[in-house]
Amino acid sequence: xxxxxxxxxxxxxxxxxGLLDAGVPAGEVVAVVRTPGKxxxxxxxxxxxxxxxxxxxxxxxxxxQGTDRLLLVSGSEVGQRVTQHGNVLQAARAAGxxxxxxxxxxxxxxxxxxxxxxxxxxxxxxxEAGLPAVVLRNNWxxxxxxxxxxxxxxxxxxxGSSGAGRIAAATRADFAAGAVAVLTAAEPEPGVVELGGDQxxxxxxxxxxxxxxxxxxxxxxxxxAEEHVQFLLGQGLPQETAxxxxxxxxxxxxxxxETGSTALSALIGxxxxxxxxxxRSVLAD
Numbered sequence: 171x172x173x174x175x176x177x178x179x180x181x182x183x184x185x186x187x188g189l190l191d192a193g194v195p196a197g198e199v200v201a202v203v204r205t206p207g208k209x210x211x212x213x214x215x216x217x218x219x220x221x222x223x224x225x226x227x228x229x230x231x232x233x234x235q236g237t238d239r240l241l242l243v244s245g246s247e248v249g250q251r252v253t254q255h256g257n258v259l260q261a262a263r264a265a266g267x268x269x270x271x272x273x274x275x276x277x278x279x280x281x282x283x284x285x286x287x288x289x290x291x292x293x294x295x296x297x298e299a300g301l302p303a304v305v306l307r308n309n310w311x312x313x314x315x316x317x318x319x320x321x322x323x324x325x326x327x328x329x330g331s332s333g334a335g336r337i338a339a340a341t342r343a344d345f346a347a348g349a350v351a352v353l354t355a356a357e358p359e360p361g362v363v364e365l366g367g368d369q370x371x372x373x374x375x376x377x378x379x380x381x382x383x384x385x386x387x388x389x390x391x392x393x394x395a396e397e398h399v400q401f402l403l404g405q406g407l408p409q410e411t412a413x414x415x416x417x418x419x420x421x422x423x424x425x426x427x428e429t430g431s432t433a434l435s436a437l438i439g440x441x442x443x444x445x446x447x448x449x450r451s452v453l454a455d
Contacts, residue, residue, distance in 0.1 A: 309366030338366030
């Protein structure tokens, strides 16, 4: 039995449907969701939909019964994730899960990325639980740049403060395919894998890709951290959110999202989605 947590979310749903497409019988796939009604389409395909919440240990213990391989999709509640993930791992251990696959963040043991500490702490919990595990350190989603792409097409400008920092982003579908490959492997090799796009890019490259697709001039305006915060405040973002976004860009400037790894394309057996392809798809919509 393969169980996917957070299965009604963007990534989890792609993994569940990917497992079905890979030939895993629907009855052997468990989708753990907070609200079962949001996974009615999966249930209609024969997937076992079970209700549980990361903050409810009892529900997790019930939901993970019979699980052989578990994909723990990291929670979305920043500040609560270590406790929540610990609840899932305790339930997995009690259920006798043979393999845990966890969606972590890039280079969490050596990075200025603001999101890294909770992922690093979860990786430590996995090690302490003594469960065989594959840690998939997923890089940025290309989907994170949907709004900057459409804005750049309209205004002729990409604005940020990441300098020449490169981003090894890939699509959610690419990362989901990587998780499916691990979950369905005959003998998954435990360990930590840095996953990302084959061709890292800068925000200047993003501007160039939008220019190539639209036929108009598009430039990248690189700001200082202080200037970037003020720019975002002017766009209506709250102070805390603006500072968080700028913190991410500053981490990118320091190399947080450049791993030099092509492990994702090796896992999925094809190149990852290129920046040009993705920009084209966003603007086509």
